Amino acid sequence: MTNLVVGTAGHIDHGKSTLVRVLTGIDPDRLKEEKARGITIELGFAHTTIGDTRVAFVDVPGHERFVRTMLAGVGGIDCVLLIVAADESVMPQTREHFEICRLLQIPCGLVVLTKADAADAETRALVRQDVAELVKGSFLESAAVIEVSATTGEGLDRLRDAIATLGKGNRLRPVEGAARLPIDRVFTMKGFGTVITGTLVAGRIAVDDELVIAPSGRRVKVRGIQVHGAAAPLASAGQRTAINLGGIEVEQISRGETLAKPGTLSLTTRVDAAIDLLATTAPLKHGARVRVHHGTAEVLGRISVAGTAPDVAAGARAFVRLRLERAAVLTRGDRFIIRAYSPPVTIGGGIVLDPAPTRPGVRSAEGLQSLAAIDRDAARPVSEAVVSMVNAAGLAGLPRAALIARAGVAPADTNRLVASLGANGVEAVGDRLVASAHLSRAKDALVKLVTAFHRAQPLSDGLPREEAREKVASRAEAAVFERIVGDLKQAGTLAGADRLALASHKVAATGEDARIKDAIAAAYAAGGLKPPDAATVQAAAGAAAAMVETITAVLIREKVLIRLDTLTFHASALQVLKEEVRALKAGSAGAAVTLDVAAFKDKYGLSRKFAIPLLEYLDRERVTRRTGDARLVI
Secondary structure (H helix, E strand, O other), X not given: OEEEEEEEEEOOOOOHHHHHHHHXXXXXXXXXXXXXXXXXXXXXEEEEEEOOEEEEEEEOOOOHHXXXXXXXXXXXXXXEEEEEEOOOOOXXXXXXXXXXXXHOOXXXXXXXXXXXXXXXXXXXXXXXXXXXXXXXXXXXXXXXXXXXXXXXXXXXXXXXXXXXXXXXXXXXXXXXXXXXXXXXXXXXXXOOEEEEEEEOOEOEEEOOOEEEEEOOOXXXXXXXXXXXXEEOOEEEOOOEEEEEEEOOOHHHOOXXXXXXXXXXXXXXXXXXXXXXXXXXXXXXXXXXXXXXXXXXXXXXXXXXXXXXXXXXXXXXXXXXXXXXXXXXXXXXXXXXXXXXXXXXXXXXXXEEEEOOOOOOOOOOHHHHHHHHOOOOOOOOOHHHHHHHHHHHHHHHOEEXXXXXXXXXXXXXXXXXXXXXXXXXXXXXXOOEEEEHHHHHHHHXXXXXXXXXXXXXXXXXXXXXHHHHXXXXXXXXXXXXXXXXXXXXXXXXXXXXXXXXXXXXXXXXXXXXXXXXXXXXXXXXXXXXXXXXXXXXXXHHHOOOHHHHHHHHHHHHHOOOEEEEOOEEEEHHHHHHHHHHXXXXXXXXXXXXXXXXXXXXXXXXXXXXXXXXXXXXXXXXXXXXXXXXXXEEEO
């Protein structure tokens, strides 16, 4: 069976709730105040089965004071019944409700003339003309107009057949998408606890699923599910459902929040979008404060008009950035309604192009162009928008998870999409998608940086790795910088680990540096196993302490000098020492030869300061092996 969520729309007291009650046998007006006043104040829900279609009705208030409640109900519907009373014709809220449905791009619907028994044929003909004028050029222009009477039963069977026909052609909601249920009602049930209701607009929710309430971030567990009043193991996209939640109290949830899988939706206060302004409204000024209705939520925000225009003209389409006053749960492709801040009347609607933009401000020709590049068009693949987002992100790249939360891609489609992006100049680096052009520019920048470092410090073995990352890729993930370095190493351009150097770089001292280098080496060679202190070496080199330290480090890297603990020795002196100690073993005719600290000090005329580091060096070089307080020559 197919599922169809049907919303009512129309002026107050035009018979919306009565019609739902007659079609389903369920009274959608559940509040005492609603029954006493004869009007719908809150959202009402009812369900029935017509042929092979399970139909869920969302009955919305018709009074102008409750349009915000109406908006909370129509976001998840598949089609609309535009209700017009035959004895009153088109009224103000008929027009506003119709415009809201048109702006939300609800795909189909029916026009229902209620109270047909209360108007004569001539009046009904005039009402039909009014309705035809209202819906001309819209999704309801060719919709059936059905006259009904809840009192006499006239037209009800025809209406049921028409609803069943809509059910057969109903669009399939993305079952493989990320689970998402905008909450339109919260209450408690004795013995069960917290229950929420809503239309599951994407994905599936099953018993025992662990989900999150956004934007609050509270974690919950699904304890039970009802679909059409009956317990079910899971709910699928397109179904109205009631869900019993564990781990949360009813006071911690409110209408307007969303139940979703963790990490699948963007939580944002800045949104790039395209909007359509109604032709009957005044121009919308840049910086205007507006009410944004999306799903079941309402949030205040300000409009930044892309480009340099001072406003959006009545009836025009424009790119904008919405700066919201509190966090909203949005993804690419979501539709929303804009109402004026005061008085709160509907002025337009729009579609989310990017719920988490990284590109700079939009008040320029470049900003306008960047939004045009991600415009949502049925003929344009989502990959184009993703490429634009990746390019705008620079070296920071786009996290793979953002394909779901930000670009609105179904989880099952992400791997296929990533594989296709290579042809569009996008590379996968760790969990990030980065533009090849950004990687190429970073490689060029790093090579220039290292080259400049060599010119400035020719005696250094390279630029410190972390310094290079800070200057070239400070906003990038570590994996991105490692990719840059790895590619340059593989190409034979760079070398090194903790320090990065050009592969062709050789430390070569010339002129005065060469003289100082030779003087330092000679001072250590002359010292033998009793090397000179820093002051003596500096005096021998005739250079500043910093220069002596730098060139000494070069000699150590070249292994001309060897550092033992805090002492530095000439490599030739240590080589002679190793040969002499090994010779003791060779001349012993196979007998064991040992050295203790005292004997070693006496033999070479050393103090303990020099003897201990040298003996430990011989151990490391496997010339001796320590046994107790002595060393065995091996």
